[in-house]
Amino acid sequence: MKKLMLGNEAVARGAYEGGCDFGSGYPGTPSTEILEALKDYDDVVVQWAPNEKVGYEVAMGVSLAGKRAIVTMKHVGLNVASDPLFSSSYMGVNGGLVCVSADDPNMHSSQDEQDNRLIAKAAKVLMVEPCDPEESRWMTKEAFELSEQFDSPIILRMTTRVCHQSGLIEPEERVSKKEKFFVKDIPKYVMLPANARQRRHKVEERLINALKFSNESDKWNPIFNGSKKIGIITTGVSFGYVYEIMAKEASILKLGLTNPLPLERMRRFAESVEKLYVVEELEPYIEDAMKAMGFKVFGSELRPYTGELNLTLVERMLKGEESTKITVDLSDVTINQRPPTLCPGCSHRGMFTMFRDMGLKVMGDIGCYTLGAVNPLKAMDSCMCMGASVGMAEGLTKFAKENDKVIGVIGDSTFYHSGITGLIDMVINKSTGTIVILNNDITAMTGGQPHPGTGFNIKGEDSPKIDLAEICKAVGVKRVRTVDPYNLEEVKKVLEEELSAKEVSVIIAKAPCVLTFRVNFNKIAKVNLDICNRCGKCIRVGCMAIGEKDGYPLIDETLCIGCGICVDVCDPLALSLVERK
């Protein structure tokens, strides 16, 4: 019976059907829902890792044990896991190993839009690319077989529109597989240079074998025969657009196994059509391969080099400008942007208000709190990648002007992910910098996943809790302070003290995520209009619950949860908290 599933849920279903024994990963949009769905299947052990590298390594250990494993991450997560990825390519697998790279063309929730097909090519591992939920299911399922058949980790490359697309799938039974166990094999699994040199040839052999398979496979790389006047090679989500527009007017080669590219199949297809297009998002990965074989191809010059494709863009690519649809004209109206903001009552708001008002130079990081950079807070001066705030704050502190006050600001989950090594660097190199850890007890931005400090795991079971302050002390930080982020007076005092200290210091601002833990202070902010002098300070804390009329604040009582930050910043004491009835 058919089922409605999100692409990510379909990956989990496919993993279950493919006999997957283990799943790990680190949350990251658009990949997060895969493990969250996989945890509900019996017979699969599922756990979050502190970062993608560790998740990949645990999955590799499971593979060596002869079991099947999946590890999930967003595209930039694969950068973190790329060290084990590249070496595991030489080692090959015992049990099937599938690594999901969820790419984010158009950067809906990311800091870059790298095309990880290039990583699969560089790492010389097999790669598959589904186009919709049903393909996500069967390709994941079969990927475990491919992994064992070609002795290669498999990259399952998803994109946002495949991950977060719901559609109908046809579930199948879980496969029964031959039981395997760990086999001692030093030349295969110990990457000493002498062994690695031998394995290097195996990697090339694998690609030659996989190339033969890829060239011959109608299942992975099907051809949809239509008119031979136009031929289109496409992959992933782009296939849907191409098929919808050109199913009758063109022949289509749809690539599902995209590393190694089936060059011979592509050549035969190209020779069978009069005019050849390649339709793919981001890098001209397939297009370059066609050009290298000497074919004239239309493709990247007809589309934007950044962002996603859609029906309109693909239609324009394949049919020219004249096919644009008639739309309602909105050119004469102003429509305000509605940018994402910190939630009403969020424990980060007061912290960033204070950073801004104290004029600090803030090296930021990845998480909800990156929203501290947007109007009206604008209290973040850099955000690069997971964990970078610590090292960057160290570097900036070393060469800052005398009166510049620098802090690094990092979330709890991000600190466990990759902040600790940065802090060690600060200690051993005698930094005088200050790091603020915003601890809301959860991985919040991705929707509330547990991390090493939450005390429970992906299944909601109790798990050991790793204390942030103890970690900081253990790596040698002597000045570790904990503050209440809703007490701005205390926050200011502690910040001033630690910024003037001549050694490395850590301030932990601890309060639970109001969204995940449904925090409500059961109070509402009230304005006394007789006292209010319209200074606008409360409005500049950037809270959804505070609107404005004629310069006066307007409190939205359905959104306000009574955190009191606006009350704290009000100099004339026009704002106060009252009990929620």
Next chain:
Amino acid sequence: MEITNILLCGVGGQGILTSGRILALASMDANLDVKMSEVHGMAQRGGNVDSHIRIGEKVPSSLIPKGGADFLVSFEMLEALRYLDFLKPQGMCFVSNLKITPLGSSLKKGASYPENIEEILKKKAPVLKIIEAEKIAKEIGDMRMVNVILLGALSKNLKILTKTNFENGIKARFSPKIAPLCLKAFERGIENG
């Protein structure tokens, strides 16, 4: 059979993804193919959220092009305006008469919420139906019912799905405890559609 395109939009947290799910389940109940796209992650933090639902015998892709939506269902007035160019020239727009001011509006001079939003929508939308979904939800006694009320209004005009398809979609999405109230809200939506 042409693909029917329905675009749902509003502000993060209004129940837009849930409505999309009900529509998709109703399509499944009608033995039709369906694809739906959603927005997760950063955009959900008070930003504008949309969900594209495409229903037909066979649906290859999940995104509705601009000028391609048969129906636009907006949970908020300004969002209806933002997404209006997704409608076909004869497309229908259903909008809840709720106004949520974007945060930035109170910070920039001259950029406040358009006061004549209703007039603008009436002028621009090919076919417009304003629904007092909040008021109806209040009468029913549960503000979370806004999304089902809007679906009720849509269902009256959506020929490819029957009332039973919708009811089965609602029953498949909600627990038996809350489903009866949703069905009641759905009826009220039909009355106002």
